[in-house]
Amino acid sequence: MNNPDTSSQYGPIGECGLRFFGKVSASISHEIKNVLAIINENAGLLEDLSFAAQRGAAIDPERLNRACLQFSKQIRRADGIIKNMNQFAHSVDQFAAPVDLCNTTELVCNLAGRLAAMRKITLQIIPPHAPVVIDANPFLLENLIWLGLEYALENTSEALSLTLAPEQSDSGTSLRITGIDGLSEDFSDKLPAGCKDLLSASNAHLAVDTAHKALIIHLS
Amino acid sequence: MSEKILLIDDEQDFLNIMAERMEARDMNVSTASSAKEGLEKAAAGTFDAVILDLRMPEMDGMEALKILKEKNPDLEVILLTGHATLKDGVEAMKLGALDLLEKPADINTLTERIHSAHAKKLVFFEKKNEEMIKNIMGTKGW
Numbered sequence: 181m182n183n184p185d186t187s188s189q190y191g192p193i194g195e196c197g198l199r200f201f202g203k204v205s206a207s208i209s210h211e212i213k214n215v216l217a218i219i220n221e222n223a224g225l226l227e228d229l230s231f232a233a234q235r236g237a238a239i240d241p242e243r244l245n246r247a248c249l250q251f252s253k254q255i256r257r258a259d260g261i262i263k264n265m266n267q268f269a270h271s272v273d274q275f276a277a278p279v280d281l282c283n284t285t286e287l288v289c290n291l292a293g294r295l296a297a298m299r300k301i302t303l304q305i306i307p308p309h310a311p312v313v314i315d316a317n318p319f320l321l322e323n324l325i326w327l328g329l330e331y332a333l334e335n336t337s338e339a340l341s342l343t344l345a346p347e348q349s350d351s352g353t354s355l356r357i358t359g360i361d362g363l364s365e366d367f368s369d370k371l372p373a374g375c376k377d378l379l380s381a382s383n384a385h386l387a388v389d390t391a392h393k394a395l396i397i398h399l400s
Numbered sequence: 401m402s403e404k405i406l407l408i409d410d411e412q413d414f415l416n417i418m419a420e421r422m423e424a425r426d427m428n429v430s431t432a433s434s435a436k437e438g439l440e441k442a443a444a445g446t447f448d449a450v451i452l453d454l455r456m457p458e459m460d461g462m463e464a465l466k467i468l469k470e471k472n473p474d475l476e477v478i479l480l481t482g483h484a485t486l487k488d489g490v491e492a493m494k495l496g497a498l499d500l501l502e503k504p505a506d507i508n509t510l511t512e513r514i515h516s517a518h519a520k521k522l523v524f525f526e527k528k529n530e531e532m533i534k535n536i537m538g539t540k541g542w
Contacts, residue, residue, distance in 0.1 A: 213504070214414065217505070220504030220505075221421060225421055228424055299457065338458065
């Protein structure tokens with residue numbers, strides 16, 4: 181996983197990695213468009229109020245205040261989206277780095293937030309007692325968690341909750357995604373395209389715990 | 401006469417502000433925060449136009465458009481989307497949408513489309529009335 185040669189890092193997962201980048205970018209741009217639409221309408225409302233005031237109508241200060249609160253709320257929302265996008269974009273800067281698994285899981289959950297919301301599924305991270313830090317290629321790790329989460333979202337009924345728990349034990353480091361009610365033993369046939377290449381490039385493997393409806397990504 | 405509009409979007413903040421701005425333009429606005437709720441409201445009332453978000457949880461706007469048009473082919477539907485692709489546009493028109501507008505939409509453009517939906521509906525009812533009167537006259541031999 182720590183080979184600094186670009187082709188051997190990304191070559192085998194080229195299409196899968198590009199698809200991941202594309203999906204994340206599309207989701208982010210869609211979310212930003214929604215934020216812009218709300219800001220646009222609130223700006224339009226101020227224009228409406230100012231137009232009415234020019235014709236002698238009284239302006240309700242409370243209404244102005246609510247519009248300002250909406251601006252702040254949407255700016256905070258966009259700021260959060262862009263921070264995640266920036267962190268994601270910089271994940272290709274280094275081929276190998278010490279990575280906090282919980283932070284990376286949180287980033288991927290934020291990036292997948294819209295996809296989860298579309299299925300009304302809640303994502304919850306269970307933080308480990310102590311930080312779980314591994315040497316990894318940040319982008320490949322994000323891609324791997326994304327694919328695991330994508331599989332989990334597609335195989336979980338609407339309005340349920342998925343928990344993601346980074347774990348470290350004597351047997352190694354893993355991420356456990358629990359709550360997949362449609363999980364089956366033949367899960368490997370349902371894995372998204374490119375998953376096997378990505379697992380191989382990341383020196384990782386997947387396992388299922390059907391009793392706990394969990395998909396486990398073993399990272400070392 | 402004010403237009404009766406049904407606004408369907410899963411973004412509650414967007415729904416609230418759009419409803420407020422349309423009401424300020426003398427429209428009578430009902431809102432729904434999911435396609436399912438929107439379909440129920442559309443079935444229970446009479447509207448001049450439905451403004452429908454394309455990407456929503458559970459059921460997307462395209463599927464909702466199909467159902468709305470199946471139940472009431474004369475209902476005018478305007479789709480709103482964050483990103484309008486050519487494919488979406490073609491599909492929306494095939495399903496009978498009046499227009500597909502991209503967010504953030506200009507309120508004047510949207511208002512114009514709503515007025516044209518209302519006008520189309522009035523023409524449709526005028527024609528229907530004319531036909532009905534002609535039928536009555538024919539039956540009675542007047």
